[in-house]
Amino acid sequence: MPLLWPAAALACGLLGPPPRHAWRRVSHPRASIEPEYVTLDTGVTMQLFHQPAHASARLGVPPVVFLHGTFHAGWCWAEHWMGHFAARGIETYALSLRGTSGTPVEQRAVQVTQHVADVHAFVRARLPPRAPPLLVAHSFGGATVLKYLEAGHAASGAVLLCSVPPSGNGPMTLRFLRRSLRQAFRITRGLAAKSAATSADDARALFFDAALPEARLRQFMPRFQEDSKVSLDIAHFTRNLPSACADAAGRARWLAGMPALVLGAEEDFIVDREGVEETATFLGTSAILLPSLPHDVMLCTRWEVAADEIITWIRQQDFATGGDE
Numbered sequence: 590m591p592l593l594w595p596a597a598a599l600a601c602g603l604l605g606p607p608p609r610h611a612w613r614r615v616s617h618p619r620a621s622i623e624p625e626y627v628t629l630d631t632g633v634t635m636q637l638f639h640q641p642a643h644a645s646a647r648l649g650v651p652p653v654v655f656l657h658g659t660f661h662a663g664w665c666w667a668e669h670w671m672g673h674f675a676a677r678g679i680e681t682y683a684l685s686l687r688g689t690s691g692t693p694v695e696q697r698a699v700q701v702t703q704h705v706a707d708v709h710a711f712v713r714a715r716l717p718p719r720a721p722p723l724l725v726a727h728s729f730g731g732a733t734v735l736k737y738l739e740a741g742h743a744a745s746g747a748v749l750l751c752s753v754p755p756s757g758n759g760p761m762t763l764r765f766l767r768r769s770l771r772q773a774f775r776i777t778r779g780l781a782a783k784s785a786a787t788s789a790d791d792a793r794a795l796f797f798d799a800a801l802p803e804a805r806l807r808q809f810m811p812r813f814q815e816d817s818k819v820s821l822d823i824a825h826f827t828r829n830l831p832s833a834c835a836d837a838a839g840r841a842r843w844l845a846g847m848p849a850l851v852l853g854a855e856e857d858f859i860v861d862r863e864g865v866e867e868t869a870t871f872l873g874t875s876a877i878l879l880p881s882l883p884h885d886v887m888l889c890t891r892w893e894v895a896a897d898e899i900i901t902w903i904r905q906q907d908f909a910t911g912g913d914e
Contacts, residue, residue, distance in 0.1 A: 636662070637683065670892070732752070
């Protein structure tokens with residue numbers, strides 16, 4: 590999740606580095622995908638989930654690499670989406686980025702450029718060079734994808750879901766403050782003060798829809814707690830915003846015809862319509878807003894809506910490489 594309130598949070602001391610802590614491994618998702626671990630040349634031992642495409646349905650497209658936002662890890666994709674994509678012929682990987690419970694590090698904060706380096710190291714270590722991955726990222730994971738592409742790393746395409754926009758949190762913060770002080774306070778409390786990891790009410794308001802069963806919501810809470818212990822270095826990100834690479838029209842200067850899909854959610858409490866449209870302009874495409882979906886499009890009750898939108902888009906692309914054929 591993007592941490593939308595760095596100025597207010599810093600003023601309240603909310604984004605200070607957490608104390609050092611003992612990491613413990615949390616249980617893998619209820620989906621029948623066991624986690625794997627790979628030691629990268631960046632020095633990180635990364636947790637990942639891998640789901641091959643079903644042989645009878647294989648599409649012959651490049652593999653999908655899922656990247657999560659804050660408060661989450663690779664498990665969020667294994668809950669529903671990885672099996673859904675596999676049944677439709679698409680191989681998938683879901684990474685637990687540096688600083689999560691699956692990929693613990695002795696750091697107080699993690700920079701987005703470190704996430705970029707780890708993702709690039711994973712791609713080099715595990716994926717065939719003839720098939721650069723399709724990158725599918727949610728929330729702050731979208732910032733990792735934008736910086737990954739800005740660094741010149743190859744991808745067959747990019748899908749950003751409810752992503753932090755290229756200009757970061759600042760403009761979006763001001764829009765929320767103008768619209769609703771109550772909403773602004775709840776996001777500050779939920780994300781900067783991390784109450785979304787301990788309060789079911791705040792987690793539902795920020796991430797989910799009203800229809801999600803309370804029992805399911807409470808199953809996510811321990812994961813949110815474990816995966817939010819290490820902070821993101823928002824100050825570093827703000828000094829290195831992707832928007833610095835935009836031309837006068839707001840498009841990425843490095844954009845060179847790469848297929849891109851940008852999805853937002855109409856009921857997103859965290860990323861607004863303007864932010865989604867900014868991201869779409871940056872990637873040279875048009876934004877699609879999914880009706881009646883909350884921020885966590887991959888965990889909500891109608892998760893198939895977003896998943897099928899992406900699968901349809903993948904089928905419409907003309908990829909030059911053959912993925913796992």
